[in-house]
Amino acid sequence: MARKTGSHSDITGPRVRSAARSLIARHGFAAVTMRQIAREVGVQAGALYLYTPDKQTLLFDLMKSHMDELLEAVSSVDLSGPPERALEAFARFHIAFHLDRAEAVFVAYMELRNLTEDNFAVIEDQRKTYENLLERILQRGRASGVFAVHDTKLATMALIAMLTGLTTWYREGGRLDRGDIQDMYWDMVRKAVGADAALSA
Amino acid sequence: MARKTGSHSDITGPRVRSAARSLIARHGFAAVTMRQIAREVGVQAGALYLYTPDKQTLLFDLMKSHMDELLEAVSSVDLSGPPERALEAFARFHIAFHLDRAEAVFVAYMELRNLTEDNFAVIEDQRKTYENLLERILQRGRASGVFAVHDTKLATMALIAMLTGLTTWYREGGRLDRGDIQDMYWDMVRKAVGADAALSA
DNA sequence: GTCTATACAGGGATAGAC
DNA sequence: GTCTATCCCTGTATAGAC
Numbered sequence: 001m002a003r004k005t006g007s008h009s010d011i012t013g014p015r016v017r018s019a020a021r022s023l024i025a026r027h028g029f030a031a032v033t034m035r036q037i038a039r040e041v042g043v044q045a046g047a048l049y050l051y052t053p054d055k056q057t058l059l060f061d062l063m064k065s066h067m068d069e070l071l072e073a074v075s076s077v078d079l080s081g082p083p084e085r086a087l088e089a090f091a092r093f094h095i096a097f098h099l100d101r102a103e104a105v106f107v108a109y110m111e112l113r114n115l116t117e118d119n120f121a122v123i124e125d126q127r128k129t130y131e132n133l134l135e136r137i138l139q140r141g142r143a144s145g146v147f148a149v150h151d152t153k154l155a156t157m158a159l160i161a162m163l164t165g166l167t168t169w170y171r172e173g174g175r176l177d178r179g180d181i182q183d184m185y186w187d188m189v190r191k192a193v194g195a196d197a198a199l200s201a
Numbered sequence: 202m203a204r205k206t207g208s209h210s211d212i213t214g215p216r217v218r219s220a221a222r223s224l225i226a227r228h229g230f231a232a233v234t235m236r237q238i239a240r241e242v243g244v245q246a247g248a249l250y251l252y253t254p255d256k257q258t259l260l261f262d263l264m265k266s267h268m269d270e271l272l273e274a275v276s277s278v279d280l281s282g283p284p285e286r287a288l289e290a291f292a293r294f295h296i297a298f299h300l301d302r303a304e305a306v307f308v309a310y311m312e313l314r315n316l317t318e319d320n321f322a323v324i325e326d327q328r329k330t331y332e333n334l335l336e337r338i339l340q341r342g343r344a345s346g347v348f349a350v351h352d353t354k355l356a357t358m359a360l361i362a363m364l365t366g367l368t369t370w371y372r373e374g375g376r377l378d379r380g381d382i383q384d385m386y387w388d389m390v391r392k393a394v395g396a397d398a399a400l401s402a
Numbered sequence: 403g404t405c406t407a408t409a410c411a412g413g414g415a416t417a418g419a420c
Numbered sequence: 421g422t423c424t425a426t427c428c429c430t431g432t433a434t435a436g437a438c
Contacts, residue, residue, distance in 0.1 A: 028230075028314055028315065029231075031231035043422065044422065047422050050421065148392075150384075151377070154386075157370050168362070183351075184352055191349075191394075192390075235432060246432085247406080247435090250432095255432080
């Protein structure tokens with residue numbers, strides 16, 4: 001219960017992570033220094049090592065917890081219905097989740113190169129797990145004849161790239177609101193897989 | 202005609218650029234050191250400064266010449282025909298060009314953050330010029346009623362992201378050949394803009 | 403044109419006082 | 421838990437010999 005004066009580990013920890021995420025998103029992992037992060041948090045550089053054993057682990061933890069959150073969140077989306085409904089649910093979830101976490105998403109996509117081999121394997125595995133959810137929807141839709149997709153792997157990559165790309169241009173308070181974006185992307189996704197014209201192919 | 206022994210400026214220059222492009226694509230600009238580039242080329246670090254005033258300019262030149270090439274190449278693609286044919290020509294060109302230059306594309310997309318403000322403005326302007334070619338096709342198609350696109354700006358970003366995303370997963374000699382990829386992406390692009398079902402929207 | 407040698411700044415990480 | 425101080429390394433870039 002008793003805690004020493006100046007003890008803020010439960011506050012400073014998250015602040016370190018938040019500052020790191022933000023700086024890395026803007027400048028890239030290799031370009032960001034521990035001293036910069038410390039300055040942003042308002043502590044000395046040495047103090048950061050109370051919260052992370054080293055810089056690499058700090059990056060890994062950011063990416064890992066982001067992917068954990070993503071997989072946790074998507075697990076409560078109902079993807080078991082008819083393929084078209086499942087696809088819509090997936091697309092809308094993906095957009096909403098990614099719009100809420102532009103920085104974390106950006107880091108998770110851009111900094112894969114800077115993970116050690118072992119750490120990369122962990123994140124890559126999680127990413128694959130997520131992508132497989134989409135691919136299975138496409139497979140189900142193709143099997144039941146409601147989607148016209150030649151190659152479900154390629155289509156999965158194409159759709160993920162399209163949906164995730166919005167984080168590179170979306171800015172809060174811009175011309176389009178979140179609902180508009182979800183509607184318009186969903187419209188393009190739906191058409192791209194031939195969900196309304198499967199029999200014509 | 203006479204040339205000093207050990208003079209290789211016309212050979213070493215391109216080799217410096219090539220090594221830099223490859224290393225930056227793999228590890229990121231900030232993570233790559235001048236010593237690494239020099240080692241790859243087989244010269245001493247100091248010798249690199251015969252070919253570039255500094256590291257930033259080296260990056261800028263890589264990105265600038267890539268964008269120059271892109272704009273030059275696309276200028277010989279006929280985009281003036283009917284919107285659907287123009288869109289197909291654009292999509293196939295984009296894929297072929299990007300598959301041929303995976304490293305350069307990767308650098309051009311990932312390292313924007315590491316350009317100085319002035320250099321960024323130049324590249325961004327070129328990128329916008331390129332994207333506008335696609336947007337104008339979408340506008341023409343919508344105006345003539347052959348495309349069902351709600352927002353041409355958003356659709357432009359979505360299609361560019363989808364098409365460019367292939368550089369993140371495509372590997373030479375993989376399961377799919379270039380023609381397959383072009384065909385399948387074009388099929389998705391065509392459907393995404395409602396090119397075969399515009400009247401149903 | 404390339405080399406060796408080096409200046410100088412800044413990096414990550416640690417030790418030990420408080 | 422945080423600080424100051426510092427170690428040691430590596431970065432970019434330059435100078436001057438060959």
